[in-house]
Amino acid sequence: MKSVALDQKFWKHFAKNIWEKQALALKNVKSGLLEMSAAEIFDLLVLYSDRCRKLNDPEGFKFYIDGFKAGPEDVLQVLPEKSDKSLLGYHQRMEAEFSDYCLVCDELLQVNLKKQHLLTDFTDELYRHVGFPNRFSEMGLYLGNYRQTPFGVHVDSCGVFSFPVVGTKNFRLWPAGYGEKHPALDRAFKYDKYKKDSVVIKAGPGDMVYWPSSAWHIAESDGSFSATWSLGVWVNQPHKEMFTDSLKDILSTKLGAKGDLPTTKFKSLHNKSGEVSELPQAYQDSLRTLQNLTSEELQEAFLKSWMKHISLQGFKTVPGVRLKLSYKSKIKLRSDRSLILWQQGVIKKNTYYFSFGGVLVESNSFPLLKLVQALNDRKAFVVGEFLKGKTAQADLKSLQTLADAGALSL
Template sequence: MALKNVKSGLLEMTDAEIFDLLVLYADHCRKLNDPSGFKFFIDGFKAEEEDVLQVLPEKEDQSLLGYHARMKALFPDYCLVCDELLQVNHKKQHLLTEFTDELYRHVGFPNRFSEMGLYLGNYRKTPFGVHVDSCGVFSFPVAGVKRFRLWKPEYVKKNPSLDRAFKYEKHKKASELLEARPGDMTYWPSSAWHIAESDGSFSATWSLGVWVDQPHKNMVAGSLKGLLDGKLGTTGAKVATAFKSLHSETGEVRELPDSYVQAIELLKNLTAEELQETFLKSWMQHISSQGFKIVPGAGVKISAKSRIRLRSKKSLILWQHGLTGKGVVYFSFGGATVVSKNSGGLLKLVQALNAGDECLVGTALKGAGLKEDLRSLQVLSDAGAFA
């Protein structure tokens, strides 16, 4: 699908905005001396990590085009990929959530997540050739003209040589070419094989990839694993199983080792409440990332003297009462969960923050549980809850 001149808040993610994000993330990488999250390709070949740090965007480039001018002088064919811009998208994250919230209302909340990617350069072909990802992709060009060539999965199944191909002259007839400029949006589903093409002129495109590779059964299994880990205790960690006999003389296997018999008892004794609490806790933790791979986080240091408010009024701290322990409350933000026992103060504080208030931590939290509550708040803060 290629839509011209779409009306979306996402168009506020302009070339200037994307350049700022790139420099922010590049600065972060330079500080850590670690370019993870960036990939750089020269003539289709992936550059070594230590070299990537040398070619990242800098503030002095002033714009995407400024960066391109610097790169073009060095490389006739280069491609910069960044898939961690979400980490630094503090100012405009609400635009992404507005888009994905509406999307999720229609297609469901992703069991994996959405992520933000950026492709920039004058490369003639996607450096890894024709390929398919496990995600549906919305693309938003911010500079130049972007062309994507797509094939249906049925066609590639019959023509497997297309996989990772760079030369596909004879398959062009079976493909579809999408063309987009700044202001436009393209979309292809997770099943579409694709490659980006260019005549060697510069383009920059950011995209939102919605991953669809996590089936519900994995979510259920993941939640239960947490529950069972707790229930099985030290037995669960054993790496060998004691047994009386493996099988009868005829080869029949009919006897379970004791550890399994105990596991059956344990499963039979699980209550509906325990299951409800387990799944609700996992679900809350999952949705607390708002369907993104990462929530932009800047940990505010928390003390009793801190004055805090939510980073965004739309990104609430989620909470729920524990069902199996009295006075237990779980809180989640940005994929992190903390458990609080018998602290009405923390719940009141979170409710005030969620209502939009600015709060002085020391006024809300007092008494014996203060230290633990501050620790809990710090975890939520590190996950990006506060400003």
């Protein structure tokens, strides 16, 4: 069968006709996300599981038994181990204990930086055509012998792309608004009387399924083992919230301690007729603060907020990398796809740097700026080649902050 390429022609059609409008099922898709073997996925699972066991914290994992969510201590006991040798080996160990189980691992691809580009290759094209998510996207791996999604029929606030890796999955979908008209369907496991209004999409390894955020859905199987990637792109944060959040940041700074007062003093709440004719002094002062904001201050505040948002590359989290830098360290970007974002300040003429989700560095050092520009040119070099003179110590501290956020590798 001829493979389906996710090329520019596909994405243009997807953005115009499919995105947030209708479901889509494709066979034999050519995507890096489907090129990962079951063995590579198992290795990632063990790597992530080992980290959770070391920290005694199963964050990122969820485990369901017969539809019931297990507690954190129980989850640690059922994570994949190297001795399982494979996904199927893990399944055989779990199946011996549980007749119906589901293991979910969120953000698994981001455990291994060498595989992260497989995800960003996909999302970069998606974002380019439908827009950058105001909230985030998250990638999860679902595996087990569960016959139905453990939390029943539901609707998310995200559009979903599913890529089966092992086994066959059936996705039953209902149209937008169906659940609101039939509230008994919400979280249901028994829904025979509603099946006539649904469609079922079957998918196996090499296929891709998409459904919009408005679709009610549940995954079904015959109890055979399956493993499936699921990419959710959350679309429940409108632009007006992003805009007002940016404004709140600058107003919080400008108001200072007055903005933290828990009560508001007043002369009179209202007159005898109930008319409210005067704002309290705190409101009047805050209004003047708002009116006195310059266009330059607003532009800089919104730019910094936007940089902070996009520095996560559209994802919920990005793992840090532990590096201890010195002037002798030879460094490069952690990923050629993950630049250190920067902007020249409008007010103080300082430079602001962002890397991976709000890690802000502010500096007026020209050597640090040249170093960041060289990194973004995909060059590798010794730190001391750039950081010299009076600002060197402060620059090294700033660079360490960016390294702690995961911007660099040695």
